[in-house]
Amino acid sequence: MKSRIARVPAAKSGILGSIRPLSTLSQSLMPLFNQSIRRKIVGIALGLIVLMLVTSILSMVMSSQVGVLLDELTNRYIPAYGDLARANIRSLERSVALRRMVMMKMQEAPDEEAYAARLKEFEEADRRIEQETSDARSHINAIIDDTRTPSDNAALARIDAHIETAVSELRRGMNEEHARLLKQIDAKQMPEARGTLERLDVLRDQFNQRIDGIRGDMLKQVFASTSTVIGRQHQAIIISGIVTLLAAIVGFVFAMLVSSGITRPVRLLLAGTREVEAGRFDKPITVSTKDEIGELAAAFNRMVEQLRHNERIRETFGRYIDPKVVQGLIDRPEVAIDGQRRVMTIMFCDMSGFTSMSEGMTPRGLVKVMNHYFTVMSGPIRSNRGVIDKYIGDAVMAYWGPPFIDEDEPALLAGLAAIDMAEQVPALQRQLPDLLGIRAMPAPCDLRIGIATGEVLTGSIGSELMMSFTVMGDAVNLASRLEAVNKTYGTRILIAQATAEAIGTQLELREIDRLAVVGQTIPQPIFEVMARSGALTGAQASLRAHYAEGLAAYRACRFDEARAALNAALEAVPGDGPSRTLLGRIAQFETDPPDEGWDGAWRLEQK
Missing domain, CATH: 3.30.70.1230 (Nucleotide cyclase, GGDEF domain)
Structure with a gap:
């Protein structure tokens, strides 16, 4: 007997066998971590493709096994059971045809033509019984001979033997009784013919009972095959799911390992870039790979070293030249x-x-x-x-x-x-x-x-x-x-x-004078910055107001008014330099008045 249980470890060993190549593949692709980014990406793609192929092949194998079982159930078990069921029907049809034959002969005027038609029906039903049972045995023997599928070969062999026995006993008893019945009908021995018909009915009932029992056994085999198919289908689904999950996990871990080997240097490079952006040049990047990113990190370290060197130069020159000028000349040398x-x-x-x-x-x-x-x-x-x-x-x-x-x-x-x-x-x-x-x-x-x-x-x-x-x-x-x-x-x-x-008004200003410095011919107002906006003290505000009055009178040559206002300014802030300067000029103008048409401006003749 082909054991269904013996096939399960084989399936499990197939799963483990498919996992081992995955681990071996992962180990064989480890050198990719030290390769270029292109090779790493290609390695990830190849690894995932191989995992996908392994999963697909395993699913196809298991699906094909389930397909074989379904094919056997559909084309052998169920047809065998149907043949046995039809054999029962053919037995009843033959019995009906036999009774009709007797009825045609028992009439006062026998209908030979109808008798011949019923005889043909009887022989056809008899032939179909042989055909149906033969087909059933062929399907059963095909199941036994197929080594690809699990089946209870001993039970199937017993069913085959029972079919052969039932048919042979039916054939032997029916042939004898049928020949006797025909002779009795021809001899008009009706009481004896009735007895023979009763024996034929007994033989028919015995055959049908045997066929019913065989059909019951066959139905059990059909159920067993159906259970096997369903079990194998569930097993295929579970194993495919497990293998797919394992493949996904292995692929994910492998992709994470490779991608971390790519992204970690990138993150370090990004962190280094932010340090440089913040003006910190003292943290070189650790070069952990030999791919393009590793080369970029090495180049970045060289750049940082050069920037550090440039920064030292900038700091040194910043002591002699303003740092803004240094940076401006670096950014825009054409200026x-x-x-x-x-x-x-x-x-x-x-x-x-x-x-x-x-x-x-x-x-x-x-x-x-x-x-x-x-x-x-x-x-x-x-x-x-x-x-x-x-x-x-x-x-x-x-x-x-x-x-x-x-x-x-x-x-x-x-x-x-x-x-x-x-x-x-x-x-x-x-x-x-x-x-x-x-x-x-x-x-x-x-x-x-x-x-x-x-x-x-x-x-x-x-x-x-x-x-x-x-x-x-x-x-x-x-x-x-x-x-x-x-x-x-x-x-x-x-x-x-x-x-x-x-x-404007953003600072507290005081107009001091209209002045032409050495080298200028046109005088212009000059102002003193007194304080930030709104920060004048009361004394300073009074000083500014009185000084403005004195300055206006001074420019208009009203020197008495100017003197009074300037003295008031000095009372507000004693020692105010502009007030004392204008008072000195007023004293000078009293002995040496300005020319007619004086514009109120002062011209310096020396630096």
Whole structure:
């Protein structure tokens, strides 16, 4: 007997056998991790294709096995059972035909033609019984002979033997009784013919009972085959699902391993790029692969090293050239080569009393004082986005303007920087003696700041051997002159008219005078930066109001009114330099009045 149970381990071994090649395939594709990205991707695709092929082949094999079982059930088991059922029917048909034959003979006038027709029906039914049972036996023997499918061959062999026995016994008894019946009918022995018919009915019933029993056994085999088919189908579904799941897991793990080998360096490269973007060049990327990304990571590390080197150069040059200029020249080198005309705001800042202060210092002490002074004064300029152009002795030159800031910001930022610088003076005056290790400075120090706005030429100026990126123009000269004019008026921060117009009401300004500096023929108003917007004290507000009255009267040659207003200004803020300057001029005009048609402007004849 072919065992159905024996086939299950074979199927399981087939699954394990299909899993082993997958693990072997995974190991054989491990070298792909060190290959190029193209080969990695191709390796993943090939691995997934192989897994898909293995799964498909296994499903096809199992489906073909189920197909063979279904074919056997459809074309052998069920037809065999149908043949046996039809054999029963043919037996009944033959019995009916036999009775009709007897009835045709028992008539007073026998109908020979009808008798012959019934005899033909009887013989046809008899032949069909032989044919149906023979077909049933052929199907059963085909099942037994087929080694591809599991079946209960012993039970099928018994069914075949029972069919043969039933047919042979039926044939032997029926032939004898049938011959006897025909003789009795011909001899008109009706009582004896009836007895023979009864024996024929008994033989028929015995045959039908045997066939019914055989059909029952055959039906059991049909059910068993159906159960086998259903079981194999379920088994195929489960095994296919398991293999598909295993293939998916193996493929997913394999793809994750390979993809992580690709994405991890990319993430490291991205993190390194963000570090570089943030200006941190001290974290090189670990090169963990030998593919294109590994080469890119190595190139990235070389680039970071070069950037680190460039940053060191930039930091070094930033001590000599403003970092904004360095970066601007790197980003747009054509600006330095070609030069451009732009509207900028220029500042000059100078330390008052520097000459007398430096006379009593050693060179080393003077260097310490100047370095500290420049450090303190440079902070507000840098924090307000200004560019320090150069240090000239004790003076600082700076500028604001495109392309470093927007065109509407330079004047205000320069004014804010000047205020911040002036606020540093008290602390600077306290720090310098401690810095030199003395009780008091030999001379007081203060600031003088001049600011002007106008069109200047920006670019690299110098010789073929040495150049400097700077600004040149009338605004530069005017800012320098205004810085010196602070000595005349006793002020700290003076700005030109264009600068005051650009600032507007964003800072607290006071018009000081209409002045023509050395080198200018047309006078222009100059203004003092007093404080940030809204930060004036009551005394400063009173000073500005009285000074404005005095200035207007002074320009109109109403010197008595001007003197009164300026004295009121001095009462508000004693020692106000511009007020004392105008009072000195009024005293001079009383002995030497100005010419008729005087425009109220003052012209400086020396720097």
